Amino acid sequence: MTSSSLRDWLISRQRRWGTPIPIVYCPHDGVVAVPEDKLPVVLPKHGENLDEWKITTCPKCGSVATRETDTMDTFVDSSWYFMRFTDPHNHAQPFSKEKCDELMPVDLYIGGKEHAILHLYYARFISHFCADEGLTAHREPFKKLLAQGIIKGKTFKSKSGKYLQKDEVTEKEGRLVETSSGELVTTSFEKMSKSKMNGVEPGDFVSEWGITL
Incomplete structure (x- = not known):
């Protein structure tokens, strides 16, 4: 594809x-x-x-x-799980056509930027394939899409391209450098990710803003 x-x-x-x-x-x-x-x-x-x-x-x-x-990739699973939800206890088939046709398509799809681009693309592909194979009557899996934004965080990256944690960076003479090597560090705002070490620590957030039970 x-x-x-x-x-x-x-x-x-x-x-x-x-x-x-x-x-x-x-x-x-x-x-x-x-x-x-x-x-x-x-x-x-x-x-x-x-x-x-x-x-x-x-x-x-x-x-x-x-x-x-x-x-x-896990997209292979998530591209049709909504169909499985219509018939979750079926041990002979992924889902029955009758139950799937009764409940599908999904009324509202809410997702972030990646979902509006990637997951939606794959989900539609699977849905069209199932319709072509006679497994479902509907071609489109979702009636309406509500796309959310994407959350970014301040990101620190060393000269070699390695992502750094905030506490691995020091300000020296008005410039940011990697504490261990002294090399210059570049900053940007990228999608929050564990691999980019730019997420928000939940404990710090709760300490500042509190929590409602």
């Missing part, structure tokens, strides 16, 4: 969660899809050995093979 701005679906992620990619690699048959009657592929539980889990047998020849250890 491509567009003018999105070239792939981040189908492959190196994470221990997400939707497993049902593929095994056989030394004789190459890339082999896991048969439908062997689905779903269940990831190893926390604490289990990944190296042991990935050893399996080839569905074609029975030889020792290895599983694909990458997972699909």
Whole structure:
């Protein structure tokens, strides 16, 4: 799936969660899809050995093979969960057409900037696919979109491009520098993220503004 701005679906992620990619690699048959009657592929539980889990047998020849250890992006799950909500206890199908058609489409979709661009894009793709396959009667998953803004935080970045915490930065002679190296630090306002270390500490916020129970 491509567009003018999105070239792939981040189908492959190196994470221990997400939707497993049902593929095994056989030394004789190459890339082999896991048969439908062997689905779903269940990831190893926390604490289990990944190296042991990935050893399996080839569905074609029975030889020792290895599983694909990458997972699909979580967008793959969240692109159709609203359909699953219409029939959450169905153990034979993702959802029944009758129940899904009765409750879908969703009346109002509320999401931030990424949802209005990314998740909405994928959700519409899945919805159109399901309609084409006769799984649902509706093509569009949502009747109305309410897009929220995006929260940004002050961000500190070293000369090497490493994100820094606020307490790793010192003001020296009117300029901000990395405390440990003395190198200049650049500042900007970027989307709040743990990886960018620019979030708001909840405890500090509560101390200043209080909380209502």
